[in-house]
Amino acid sequence: MSSESLVDSLAEHLLDQVVRGEIAVDEALPSEAELAVQAGVSRLTVREAVKVLRTKNIVRVKRGRGTYVNAADRWTDLEPVLRAVGRGAxxxxxxxxxxxxxxxxxxxxxxxxxxxxxxxxxxxxxxxxxxxxxxxxxxxxxxxxxxxxxxxxxxxxxxxxxxxxxxxxxxxxxxxxxxxxxxxxxxxxxxxxxxxxxxxxxxxxxxxxxxxxxxxxxxxxxxxxxxxxxxxxxxxxxx
Known part of the structure; x- marks a missing residue:
């Protein structure tokens, strides 16, 4: 699998966890090292996957503290919002x-x-x-x-x-x-x-x-x- 596919796959997996509530709003994602081990990918791949979520404002970075999940009403991409809202409604x-x-x-x-x-x-x-x-x-x-x-x-x-x-x-x-x-x-x-x-x-x-x-x-x-x-x-x- 190409590095780009790995990034997209991991970003999708993390989004699924957020949508299902496995990682709650205002909860931190696992550390970069932990995600790399869990997914069996490099830390660079993890970094790029998290960047995908950041560009859609699904997560935010608190310097020195970690990466945290935003509420769905702050997300900027419609498809993830639809999935999040639709799951509950x-x-x-x-x-x-x-x-x-x-x-x-x-x-x-x-x-x-x-x-x-x-x-x-x-x-x-x-x-x-x-x-x-x-x-x-x-x-x-x-x-x-x-x-x-x-x-x-x-x-x-x-x-x-x-x-x-x-x-x-x-x-x-x-x-x-x-x-x-x-x-x-x-x-x-x-x-x-x-x-x-x-x-x-x-x-x-x-x-x-x-x-x-x-x-x-x-x-x-x-x-x-x-x-x-x-x-x-x-x-x-x-x-």
């Missing part, structure tokens, strides 16, 4: 938390999109709505979820601010199995189709405030549908 409840964040960002993105979209942007959004309609008619939940995701990505990219898709894009790609599971229910697909058409209509009309409201309404409906069709049916207790 369940996939459906985690998806609800993601929708809350998406609502805050995507409502503003829809507002900007309505003010800045081009004819090419409108054509792409309309194409994704058509794809959703085709998938719904065929009862293809996976294809429906993909078209839904593509519509939202197009809104983000049409708002004329490169920071928006960079920040929100990864959120849209989280928990695809949960979105596909929700899309398996006809009422969920019908609600999504209605709201996406409304968003498209307001963006096409060039009405920023109305587009924002349409996206907020869509996200509210998405949260309601997730709660009813996914969280409740998975037996989770939403926070």
């Amino acid at each position: 369940g996939a459906g409840t985690t998806a609800l938390a993601v929708v809350e964040v998406r609502r805050m960002i995507e409502a503003g993105a829809a507002e900007l999109c309505a003010a800045r979209r081009t004819e090419a942007d409108l054509a792409l959004l309309a194409a994704h709505v058509a794809e959703m309609d085709e998938a719904a008619a065929a009862g293809d939940a996976a294809a429906f979820a993909r078209a839904d995701d593509a519509f939202h990505e197009a809104v983000l990219r049409s708002c004329g601010n490169a920071f928006v898709p960079a920040v929100c894009g990864p959120l849209d790609r989280l928990l695809p199995h949960v979105r596909t599971r929700a899309a398996a229910f006809a009422p969920v697909r019908e609600n999504a189709q209605k709201h996406h058409r409304h968003i498209l209509a307001e963006v096409t009309a060039g009405s920023p405030a109305a587009a924002r409201g349409a996206m907020e309404a869509h996200m509210d409906q998405t949260a309601t549908d997730l709660l009813h069709y996914v969280v409740d049916r998975m037996g989770e207790a939403p926070r």
Whole structure:
């Protein structure tokens, strides 16, 4: 195994221990020497693996005292945060938390999109709505979820601010199995189709405030549908 693979493997192992609570928040990692012996690797490999966690703010170094675990709300990489939150809350409840964040960002993105979209942007959004309609008619939940995701990505990219898709894009790609599971229910697909058409209509009309409201309404409906069709049916207790 290459040295780079060893570093990644050890970093992943340490992250797993943190996510499972085997190394608690504010608890120190074992020393560099101890980790090297435990993993059967060099101290340099340990140092580089810990550096990977430090770059994501999963751990912090206290000079002369050791390396300590940070709380998940201080981490800067979404995937580890998702794993940590999901372990305690369940996939459906985690998806609800993601929708809350998406609502805050995507409502503003829809507002900007309505003010800045081009004819090419409108054509792409309309194409994704058509794809959703085709998938719904065929009862293809996976294809429906993909078209839904593509519509939202197009809104983000049409708002004329490169920071928006960079920040929100990864959120849209989280928990695809949960979105596909929700899309398996006809009422969920019908609600999504209605709201996406409304968003498209307001963006096409060039009405920023109305587009924002349409996206907020869509996200509210998405949260309601997730709660009813996914969280409740998975037996989770939403926070």
